Amino acid sequence: MVERREQTVPDPVMTRIGQSVMLHHAGDREEARGRFLDLWAEIGEDGDPLHRCTLAHYVADTQDDPADELAWDLRALSAADDLTDDRLAEHGDALAVRALYPSLHLNLAADYVKLGRSEAARTHLHRARGAADALGDDSYGDGVRAAIHRLELRLGEGDSGGETWDPPHRRP
Structure with a gap:
């Protein structure tokens, strides 16, 4: 049906x-x-x-x-x-509210990076990563996960592999 x-x-x-x-x-x-x-x-x-x-x-x-x-x-x-x-x-x-949190926390992490507050940035980055399981398997979810990864690299929390960080893309 x-x-x-x-x-x-x-x-x-x-x-x-x-x-x-x-x-x-x-x-x-x-x-x-x-x-x-x-x-x-x-x-x-x-x-x-x-x-x-x-x-x-x-x-x-x-x-x-x-x-x-x-x-x-x-x-x-x-x-x-x-x-x-x-x-x-x-x-x-079709999104659930919980699917908004990875992007919202990612944006906050990026804000804190701009302000030179790396510990606050890491806190929100970890929250973004922790909430990422709510993201769909689509281009939006892929983009948010990629932006989380790039910021992790920028903050020294991963293997850079030569990647650079771009600010996250916004979507409410």
Whole structure:
């Protein structure tokens, strides 16, 4: 028997986040940041956890100051802690909430590296690695696992084999 998935109703906040992400990817970082911050002012610290997690995750990517990036990534992690699998499924995403944690902790580890806080970076890197079993066997999961490995190498926790570290790719 084939299970039918109900059609999800478009979420206007997620649509606006997506539009701003496209602006950012097109090179208009300042405009994207402005739109993200306007939207954050609308949803606030107590808004829908899915909106807060996604938005904070992308706002972090537009920050010039590593401390500001860290603050936004911490907001994303905090919102993920409030997010349920049911809410994520309402958005039509097949991911479980626990599949968000490897990327969220990886981003925090990268933030701490930028700030010269290697012990905090290692803590979040270990959390990312520990949560990586929740990742799917797909290009997203492969990309996050590869980014974890590159950061491990950069922090001297593996055999480099000549590899270099690239910042992790973001996906809420």
